[in-house]
Amino acid sequence: MKSVLICRCVCKYWNTRNNPLCCSVFEVLDPNSNNSIKLDPKFEIPIPDPKSIQGRRVYVDVLSCNGLFYLSCSMDRDISLVCNPITGEFIRLPKQPPILRPYEQISWGFGFHPKTNQYKVMRIYIFKHDRRMVVEMHTVGTSTWINIEVDYPKNLIHVLNHSAYFNGALHWIGIDVDGNDSIWAFNFDTERFQSFSMPPKDQGTKVRIFEFRGSLCLIYFNDLLVTMWMMKRYGDGKSWAPIFQYTNSSITTSQLPSCIGSLDRKNQEFRIFVTPWCDFKAHGKFQIIHHVPTLIPLKDIIIGDNVEVQNIYSPDNPN
Known part of the structure; x- marks a missing residue:
């Protein structure tokens, strides 16, 4: 209570x-308001050797879905977890497969498969030399990442790193070789991409995608x-x-x-x-996400054989 x-x-x-x-x-x-909110950290994610980050910005990527957070460290993507910030529970995720060739842009997504009741983490990147797209997916609660074979336009050269989960799919904005933008939605049920056109925009205009009031x-x-x-x-x-x-x-x-x-x-x-x-130089980098909290325990949400739920309030938790 x-x-x-x-x-x-x-x-x-x-x-x-x-x-x-x-x-x-x-x-x-x-912009000149002095109103501020003091936040006390609940989760402490270990970072690499402190000497290796001197003079560099380190941040944590945060993705939200159905009351859960996916967190990963920008300096070491193998440091990642899924957590419920309300209950203090979290699950550490397995290491991501190494990328052995140069790539253009890497993007992540965190979503939910409504038919299997499973949470998914996705990683997308495009190789520089042949523009081949690689899509990898991890089902939270398992111990592996799998490669997903997908059809995609060969002239797609860039995928923005901001994704949005909506309607059983993850959505990214893709850019082709001619500089045209379109929305690419990965449906968890069909494991296929679907593209949507976007409203016209002027050159130099930036864009973000998100869910709002039950719409994309x-x-x-x-x-x-x-x-x-x-x-x-x-x-x-x-x-x-x-x-x-x-x-x-x-x-x-x-x-x-x-x-x-x-x-x-x-x-x-x-x-x-x-x-x-x-002014990001003055205030630092930050992101705003859509989050609706849940009190349901992680053990009742995550389905899988590799579920080791930890709690930040547990005395055995090293963090």
């Missing part, structure tokens, strides 16, 4: 978000404009509709917002989207 009550406890500042007068559906956050969405941003698009009918590239737009044509760079916040009172969700005007 105490754990349930703690889940509902927030600080006074966050409690004000319930005030209907606080903000509308979308709100531009003040995109956020486009450049120096002057932020636009959010929603796919009204999943899989239909003609159903994209803009749901929010923010322009900065009339203000100076120093006044540009670092984030745009979204408050969804119906679903009790609050999200923050980073804008291209965020």
Whole structure:
């Protein structure tokens, strides 16, 4: 009972978000605001030899699915785990297969196969010399990674590292040799890729993909404009509709917002989207993810023969 009550406890500042007068559906956050939240770490991921990281930035990639996190260290991808931050439970994942040839970009995804009730971690990379794509998948609870043979366009040269899980599939944005963008969705049931077209965008515009309000969405941003698009009918590239737009044509760079916040009172969700005007050198690199907590124990979620659930509160936990 105490754990349930703690889940509902927030600080006074966050409690004000319930005030209907606080903000509308979308709100531009003040870049000069001094409001801050102190976070006490629950998970400590060991890093390589401290001497090897001097002068280098080290960060942890975080992917979320159904209340679970996939965490991996940027310096050593063999240091990775799946955890439930609410219960403090975690599972260490097996080492990833070595990549023996030069590659363009490596991307990860974390999702759920609804028919088998299994969680999957995916790794995608494209070789430099022949642009061959390699897709590897690990089923959480097993001890191995497997290679997935997939059909893909041979002119695809780059896959962005930001993925989004939605509707039983992982979604990435792919770029072909001519610079054209499209969405590539890997369906866990068919183990095949499906491509969707994207709304038109200007040259130099960056893009992120995410799930929002039960739909697949995109956020486009450049120096002057932020636009959010929603796919009204999943899989239909003609159903994209803009749901929010923010322009900065009339203000100076120093006044540009670092984030745009979204408050969804119906679903009790609050999200923050980073804008291209965020000063990463001053504030460091960070990412915003969609996360809905769960109190279900990991042993009741993960199916497999190689499930060793540990807990950060356990006295035998070395971390």
